[in-house]
Amino acid sequence: MGRFRALVKKMVFQEETDLNNLNKTHHLNSNQQASNEKxxxxxxxxxxxxxxxxxxxxxxxxxxxxxxxxVYLNSLVDSKTLEWEIxxxxxxxxxxxxxxxxxxxxxxxxxxxxxxINGILDGNVSLFAGENTYLINVSGFEERSISESETEAVIxxxxxSFNEALKTNVSLxxxxxxxxxxxxxxxxxxxxxKTKVLLIYIEGIANMDNVNQLNERIQSVKVDSISDSNVxxxxxxxxxxxxxxxxxxxxxxxxxxxxxxxGKIIGLxxxxxxxxxxxxxxxxxxxxxxxxxxxxxxxxxxxxxxxxALFITLILTAFYVSICTYHYEMIPQxxxxxxxxxxxxVPFPPIVEAIFLEIVIELLREAxxxxxxxxxxTIGIVGGIVIGQAAVEAGIxxxxxxxxxxxxxxxxxxxxxxxMSASIRTVRFLFILAAGFLGNIGIFFTFGIVIVHLTGxxxxxxxxxxxxxxxxxxxxxxxxxxxxxxKIKKGQPLQSLMQNDGEKERN
Numbered sequence: 001m002g003r004f005r006a007l008v009k010k011m012v013f014q015e016e017t018d019l020n021n022l023n024k025t026h027h028l029n030s031n032q033q034a035s036n037e038k039x040x041x042x043x044x045x046x047x048x049x050x051x052x053x054x055x056x057x058x059x060x061x062x063x064x065x066x067x068x069x070x071v072y073l074n075s076l077v078d079s080k081t082l083e084w085e086i087x088x089x090x091x092x093x094x095x096x097x098x099x100x101x102x103x104x105x106x107x108x109x110x111x112x113x114x115x116x117i118n119g120i121l122d123g124n125v126s127l128f129a130g131e132n133t134y135l136i137n138v139s140g141f142e143e144r145s146i147s148e149s150e151t152e153a154v155i156x157x158x159x160x161s162f163n164e165a166l167k168t169n170v171s172l173x174x175x176x177x178x179x180x181x182x183x184x185x186x187x188x189x190x191x192x193x194k195t196k197v198l199l200i201y202i203e204g205i206a207n208m209d210n211v212n213q214l215n216e217r218i219q220s221v222k223v224d225s226i227s228d229s230n231v232x233x234x235x236x237x238x239x240x241x242x243x244x245x246x247x248x249x250x251x252x253x254x255x256x257x258x259x260x261x262x263g264k265i266i267g268l269x270x271x272x273x274x275x276x277x278x279x280x281x282x283x284x285x286x287x288x289x290x291x292x293x294x295x296x297x298x299x300x301x302x303x304x305x306x307x308x309a310l311f312i313t314l315i316l317t318a319f320y321v322s323i324c325t326y327h328y329e330m331i332p333q334x335x336x337x338x339x340x341x342x343x344x345x346v347p348f349p350p351i352v353e354a355i356f357l358e359i360v361i362e363l364l365r366e367a368x369x370x371x372x373x374x375x376x377x378t379i380g381i382v383g384g385i386v387i388g389q390a391a392v393e394a395g396i397x398x399x400x401x402x403x404x405x406x407x408x409x410x411x412x413x414x415x416x417x418x419x420m421s422a423s424i425r426t427v428r429f430l431f432i433l434a435a436g437f438l439g440n441i442g443i444f445f446t447f448g449i450v451i452v453h454l455t456g457x458x459x460x461x462x463x464x465x466x467x468x469x470x471x472x473x474x475x476x477x478x479x480x481x482x483x484x485x486x487k488i489k490k491g492q493p494l495q496s497l498m499q500n501d502g503e504k505e506r507n
Contacts, residue, residue, distance in 0.1 A: 047113060048128075057074050057076075058072075068128070070086065070128075071120060071125070072126065077139060077140060077141075078139065085136070108136075111132065111133050119135040144165075145163070149161035162273045162275060164272065169275070170268065181202050182260075190225040191222070191224050193224065197270070198268040199218075201266075206263050210265060210461075213461065221235055223235070243427055244464075247459065248280035249274045249275065251273050251275075259277045264277050280464075281462075282454055286303065296482055296485070300482045303480075303481060306416070313409075313412040315443060317432055318432045319443065320354065325350050327440060349436070351437075357405045358428070358432065361384075361406075431443060467479055
C-alpha cells in the first residue's frame with residue numbers, strides 16, 4: 001500500500017512538472033512571437049525616404065492634397081507604363097476608389113517596410129495612401145538584346161543565347177518547354193545584393209533529393225553579394241580545391257533545355273548570362289550541340305577527336321621533354337639527328353625551354369582574349385609567328401618544340417567548354433614538371449593521380465566520372481560517343497538508374 005501511494009505521488013509530481021514546462025514553453029513562444037511582431041516595421045512614407053537617402057534616381061511625388069504619396073526609382077521603372085497605369089489615374093482618381101483604379105495583376109498591398117524597400121529595388125512603385133501601402137509593378141530597364149553566344153558558337157542549330165535579364169532567360173526556356181511540369185524555385189543570395197536565383201527542373205524527371213540538396217546549399221550561402229553564376233557555383237562546389245569545374249555552365253538555351261529533359265537541374269542567376277547545370281559529369285564538358293545536329297557517325301567521330309585532343313594537350317609537350325631528357329632511345333634514328341641539330345644551339349634543358357614557350361602561349365592567349373576581336377586576332381597570329389621565329393634564331397628554343405607546343409595549344413581549343421579548357425591547360429604544367437624530373441614514369445604517375453582525383457570527385461553527391469566510374473555501359477552511347485537517337489535513353493537521369501539498380505540488388 002505504501003509503494004502504491006509513493007507511485008501515485010510520483011505520477012502527480014511528474015504531471016505538475018510537465019504542466020509547468022508546457023506553460024514555460026508557451027510563454028517563451030509567446031514572447032518570441034511578440035518580439036518577431038515587434039521586429040516587423042510597418043511601412044511608412046517618411047521612413048522609406050530616409051532609407052534611400054539622397055539617391056540620384058529616387059523620385060517621390062504627392063497627389064490628392066498630399067493624401068497619396070508614391071516613391072520609386074526611375075532607373076528601374078518603365079516610364080510609359082508608369083504614366084499610363086499610375087500617374088494618369090492618380091490625377092483623376094478619388095481616394096476611395098484607389099484599388100479599383102489599377103490593374104489587379106500589377107497591384108499588391110504590402111505593409112512590411114522591408115518588403116516595400118525590396119519591392120522598390122525590384123522596379124515597383126510604392127504607393128502610400130493613409131494607413132495602407134501598395135506595391136505596383138511597372139518594372140522596366142535597359143537590357144542587352146538576344147544575340148549569338150561568342151564562346152559557344154555552333155554551325156547547325158539555334159543561335160540565340162541568354163542575356164543578363166532573368167525574365168528574358170526564363171522566357172527562352174518557356175518557349176522550348178511548354179509544360180506545367182516545368183517547376184521553378186525562387187531564392188535570394190547575398191545579404192546586401194539580394195541577388196535572385198532560380199532553380200528550374202522538370203517534375204517527374206528530376207531527382208527531388210538533388211533539388212532539395214541544391215536548395216539547402218544555396219540558402220546556406222552567407223556572403224554580401226553574388227555577381228555571377230560562376231561565383232555562386234564555386235561557393236557550393238563539393239570540392240572547391242579541385243582544378244576541374246564540377247558545375248556545367250552554358251549561355252545556350254538549347255543546351256539548358258536538353259539538360260532539363262535528361263533529368264538535371266539548371267540554375268539562373270539574375271544579371272548573369274551563364275546558367276549552371278547539376279549534377280554534371282566530366283564528359284558533359286566535351287559535348288556540343290553540333291554533335292546532335294548532324295549524323296551520329298560524324299558526331300561520334302568529332303567527339304572521339306575531342307578526347308584525343310585532351311590527351312594531346314596534356315601529354316604531348318611533356319612527352320617531348322621526357323624523351324629529350326631521359327629516353328633518347330625512343331626516338332627513331334632518322335628523327336634523332338634532326339632533334340639534336342635543332343637543340344644544338346639551345347643552352348637550356350628541355351623542361352625550361354618547354355615551360356618558357358607554354359607561358360608565352362598563355363600570354364598570347366590572354367592578350368588576344370582581352371583585346372577587341374580584330375586586334376586580338378592580329379596579336380595572336382603575328383605575335384606567335386614573330387616571337388617563335390625570333391626565339392629560334394636567338395637559340396632560346398628549338399624548331400621542333402615550337403611545333404609541339406603549337407599542336408598542344410591547338411588541341412586545347414577543341415574542348416567546347418572554355419572553363420574545362422583552362423583547367424586542362426593548368427594541369428598540363430604538372431605533366432611537364434613531372435616529365436622533366438622523372439621522365440615517362442613521371443607522366444604515368446601524374447596521369448594516375450589525375451584519374452584517381454577525377455574518380456573521387458562528386459557533383460551534388462553524384463559521381464563526377466560517371467558513366468565510367470561507376471560503370472554504366474548503356475550510357476556510353478550518350479557520353480563517350482554519340483550513338484543513334486533510338487539507342488539514347490532520354491528522360492531518365494543516371495541518378496534514378498542508380499537508385500533502380502540499388503533496389504534491384506536489395507530485392
